[in-house]
Amino acid sequence: MSFGTKLVQAKPSSGRHHGALSTPIYQASTFHQFSLSEPGKFDYSRSGNPTREALEQTIAELEGGYAGFAFSSGMAAISSVFCLLSAGDEVLLSDDIYGGTYRAITKLFPRFGIRGKFVDTTNTEAVRAAITSATRAIFLESPSNPQMNITDIEEASRIAKQRGLLTIVDNTFMTPYLQRPLELGADIVVHSATKYIGGHSDVVGGLVVVASQEISDEIGFIQNAFGAILGPQDSWLLLRGLKTLKVRMDQHEKNARQIASWLASRSEVEAVYYPGLPEHPGHELALKQAKGFGGMISFTLGSVEQVEQFLHNLTLPALAVSLGAVESIITYPARMSHASIPEEQRKQMGVTDTLLRISVGIEDAEDVIRDFEQAFRWIDSKVSHTI
Structure with a gap:
């Protein structure tokens, strides 16, 4: 099935009722449990919501990933991914990166002992040379914002795997239609879904797609614990935006x-x-x-x-x-x-x-x-x- 057909015909398992062609909006904060011994799939919308799950399943399929996660903004998505790191860890970042990402990694996360180091990621030898014993991840934008520099995602991911590092790619500019970093070896893809995925200047949201169950379990825990989740109405708007x-x-x-x-x-x-x-x-x-x-x-x-x-x-x-x-x-x-x-x-x-x-x-x-x-x-x- 072609990508364009997938967009229009996406039928995530969550929320299919009565043959509705549009995913229902489950505007609910909590869900009745019919049995203490066999609780339902959803109990509280921070931990899971059928409309949000439909979006998460859809973006995971489009990016070719193991699982997807929807957050309240692009920066909530990026910050939640940075929460995979611990005190003393370092992340390498493209040296011409979005200002919000720069602010988070230089002003917020140092409070928790997590440091950022900026490097010209278009130069893979510079990336290799910048890795230290404290490095845990490489964060890329390709094209970069706003210089439009192109990083070799496949080669950067290969270097990261050789050193046991995560590769994280902000795919906001390209969307899964034009570029799929997970297929090039990346471990995590992030989106400011406010942008092309929403497409109409009417919703703020962020998305994360991961390549493995291990990372999925960690991001799922962070999403629930940190709580920066996307609401059902905004999830529905993003599902609608994806179709076009x-x-x-x-x-x-x-x-x-x-x-x-x-x-x-x-x-x-x-x-x-x-x-x-x-x-x-x-x-x-x-x-x-x-x-x-x-x-x-x-x-x-x-x-x-x-x-x-x-x-x-x-x-x-x-x-x-x-x-x-x-x-x-x-x-x-x-x-x-x-x-x-x-x-x-x-x-x-x-x-x-x-x-x-x-x-x-x-x-x-x-x-x-x-x-x-x-x-x-x-x-x-x-x-x-x-x-």
């Missing part, structure tokens, strides 16, 4: 390819970061390990003033902190998604004050390009007037 994931991702990518090529031709743009461009250093690797390049583009302009003028004059994309929705969303990482990272560290990551990131929506790409073009013309006119 393929058609949305196909349109996101089609538009992104067109817009990235157009941006690369503009004199106002100093650099474009999109793995779908042949000149991108990770282009060939992305072709090898994924089925596409996704809908995320980053690019730089010549000055902060130009960034401000450009953003002020855009009319179509929303200026917002999220991504992965049907509408195009443009973000200024230095003050938005990566604002929690100290300025010096931000610049070392390539998150400069002239960098912009666009999550390309499913609108007509020509409309987005026309809007960008008029915003660039305004910059040009300001420059000419100043001169």
